[in-house]
Amino acid sequence: MATTNGHTAISAVDAAAEERRRLHHESDVLIVGAGVLGSALAVALGRQGRSVLLLESSLKEPDRIIGELLQPGGVQALEQLGLRDCLEGIDAVPVRGYHVSYQGDTVDIPYPKETPSSPAPEGRAFHHGRFIMKLREAAMACPNVTVVEAKAMELVTCSFNDNVLGVKTVTKDGKTDCYFADLTVVADGYASKFRKGHHEYSPKVRSKFFGLELIDAALPKPFHGHILLNSETPPVLLYQIGTHETRILVDIPENLPSATVEKGGVKGHLRNVILPSLPKGAQGPFLQALEKGQMRSMPNSFLPASTNKTPGLIMLGDALNMRHPLTGGGMTVAFSDVVVIRDVLSPENVPNLADTKKVLKQMEVFHWKRKHGSSVINILSMALYSLFAAGNPNLKVLQRGCFRYFQLGITKGPVSLLAGIIKEPLVLFWHFFSVAFLSLWVLFRESALYMLPFFPFQSISVFVTACVVIFPYIYMELLK
Numbered sequence: 001m002a003t004t005n006g007h008t009a010i011s012a013v014d015a016a017a018e019e020r021r022r023l024h025h026e027s028d029v030l031i032v033g034a035g036v037l038g039s040a041l042a043v044a045l046g047r048q049g050r051s052v053l054l055l056e057s058s059l060k061e062p063d064r065i066i067g068e069l070l071q072p073g074g075v076q077a078l079e080q081l082g083l084r085d086c087l088e089g090i091d092a093v094p095v096r097g098y099h100v101s102y103q104g105d106t107v108d109i110p111y112p113k114e115t116p117s118s119p120a121p122e123g124r125a126f127h128h129g130r131f132i133m134k135l136r137e138a139a140m141a142c143p144n145v146t147v148v149e150a151k152a153m154e155l156v157t158c159s160f161n162d163n164v165l166g167v168k169t170v171t172k173d174g175k176t177d178c179y180f181a182d183l184t185v186v187a188d189g190y191a192s193k194f195r196k197g198h199h200e201y202s203p204k205v206r207s208k209f210f211g212l213e214l215i216d217a218a219l220p221k222p223f224h225g226h227i228l229l230n231s232e233t234p235p236v237l238l239y240q241i242g243t244h245e246t247r248i249l250v251d252i253p254e255n256l257p258s259a260t261v262e263k264g265g266v267k268g269h270l271r272n273v274i275l276p277s278l279p280k281g282a283q284g285p286f287l288q289a290l291e292k293g294q295m296r297s298m299p300n301s302f303l304p305a306s307t308n309k310t311p312g313l314i315m316l317g318d319a320l321n322m323r324h325p326l327t328g329g330g331m332t333v334a335f336s337d338v339v340v341i342r343d344v345l346s347p348e349n350v351p352n353l354a355d356t357k358k359v360l361k362q363m364e365v366f367h368w369k370r371k372h373g374s375s376v377i378n379i380l381s382m383a384l385y386s387l388f389a390a391g392n393p394n395l396k397v398l399q400r401g402c403f404r405y406f407q408l409g410i411t412k413g414p415v416s417l418l419a420g421i422i423k424e425p426l427v428l429f430w431h432f433f434s435v436a437f438l439s440l441w442v443l444f445r446e447s448a449l450y451m452l453p454f455f456p457f458q459s460i461s462v463f464v465t466a467c468v469v470i471f472p473y474i475y476m477e478l479l480k
Contacts, residue, residue: 014143017051021146027053028353030166030181032152032194034059036067037317037334038187039135044081044342046144050353053179054139055169057151061129065211065249066298066325068128068241069095069225072111072121073373073420074332080339083138090130091242095123097415099221101279102229102403108221111419112412121421123328125225125241150177155184155194155313163356164312182353183345184313190301192319199315200306203322205299206385207234207253210266212289214238217246218281225328226279227388229403231396233258233273235326235388238282248286250274251300251326251389266295300324302382304476305374308363311356316341321374324385329377332420336373341366375477376417376428379470383432384418386469394465401439410434425478429470436466 021027029045031038034056042054070078070087078084097110111121139145150169156178157164166180186194190203219226219238228236234251241247252259252266259269270290278286289295305321308314317334343349344366350358390396406414413431416422440459447455 017144018146021051021053025053025166025177025179027051027146027179027181029053029183029185030179031055031185031187032167033187033189033317033319034136034139034147035062035132035187035189035317036135036331037338038185039132039139040078040081040083040335040338041185041187041316041341042139042145042147043083043135043142044338045345046139046142047082048342048347050144050347052142052145053181054145054147055150055152055167055179056136056147057149058172059136059147059149061133063129064298065247065296066128066209067131067331068247069123069125069239069328069331070131071095071123071328071332071419073377073423074329074335075121075123076420077332077335077339077373081335081342083135086131086134086138087124087126088134090126090134092124092126092131093240093242094223095125095225095239096120096223097225098227098418099219099224100227100229100403100406101220102399103231105403105407106220107403107406107411108224109406109411109415110224111421112416121419123419125239125247127241127245148179150179152188152194156180158312161311164310182312183359186313186315186319187317188319190299190318190322192315195315195319198308198310198313199303199320201304203299203301203303205301206324207251207300207389208297209249209300209325210252210270210295210297211247211249212270212286212295213241214246214248214282214285214289216244217285218279219246220279220281228277229388229399230277231390231399233277235385236274236277237326238278246282246285248278248282248289249325251385253389253391270295298325300326300385304378304480305367305370306480307367309360311360314341314359314363321378323378323381325381326385326388327377327381327418329381329418329420333374333377336420337370340370340373344369371478372423373420376423376425377420378477379425379473380417380428382473383470392465394462395469397443397462398436398439398466398469401442402435404442405431405435405438408438425474429474432470433466436463439466 028051030053152167156166226238237249303322390399
């Protein structure tokens, strides 16, 4: 009977909290954005007994590129959150490593086994929208979470102390309203309307990914992400996202000579430069997709995280921190952040989320603790993009050295860093400068005799370039 009474009491409390959310629009936590991070966070906090309101401007299935490949480290974080089943029933494709092509040469980089007898880790690739809908279903199934379709327009602040109290919203039929909580979480993505004034930095766009969906493309290495490198053009990614669908992402920086208006713009670049460089089994489907004209783009941005300092408000996901999507690390960082913040803001650490001083103190803890999962992925994504895009001769030397490094079979450490399995910055530092020194050796071996007197100057220039590539990101990610 005591147990039954206990469950009855809990149910009564839950019912009262649900009524408070539904009728009075009040909760412990208000999350703006039911995307990857927002939905997972709603479930994580709801399962801790927090009363959660989750707002999303449209509950239709999203249709976008990017956010389609989850690294093994992200799968592990999803398992920690008890959301592993969200990868089921969406035609997700296993990802077992990478197939890298560089000017006609190829190398396979599988995800490494922890022990010879253990299974190799796997990532997953899928249609972004299908995965999001599964995460939202999990949020809707959580008794402590109420999902509301409404667009957050502006923050509601206290007139006395500027504490954030909630948000003003508008529905599709134009009705305005307000939602309130002890803690408001902004997780509204890369184009966050609430970032300005509450974040120390602004996003810096490095390039754009232009994406097409290929039907029944035949890739050289099934169940692997494909990276196509060429010293003359930025990188191209291909990975299967369904039984019949393959995503191709073509990186195009601003002012790319082969994508000028005179040469046919982006479509001219895709047709004249990218098409001939693709694997034979992908060329036909690529041309068909290009002729259908269903190309979409996404900016590739870098945004270092800053400490949340606004009472009553925290920013997470791409609203807080972004990196180049070349390595597919964004969702891994997001789920890892949810794991960390779930623990940092647990009822044991913060009994009352209205205690803004305690919350802000814990957010400082979160800022530094999350770096264990995010810093390596962020640094690696930006450094690899610099090498793979190869915008100057020194970077082309480093690009060549990077591929030779993989050809030597030194792949376990680098791909474990990329996969979110190894999270140690020192390991990244070691491999990056090992690549740099190998690049100098390759440069020496390939130099003509008459160029050897200039080699010391070239080597210093290449090494300085390597330092310029990585140290600013090390500083921003590990020391700020």
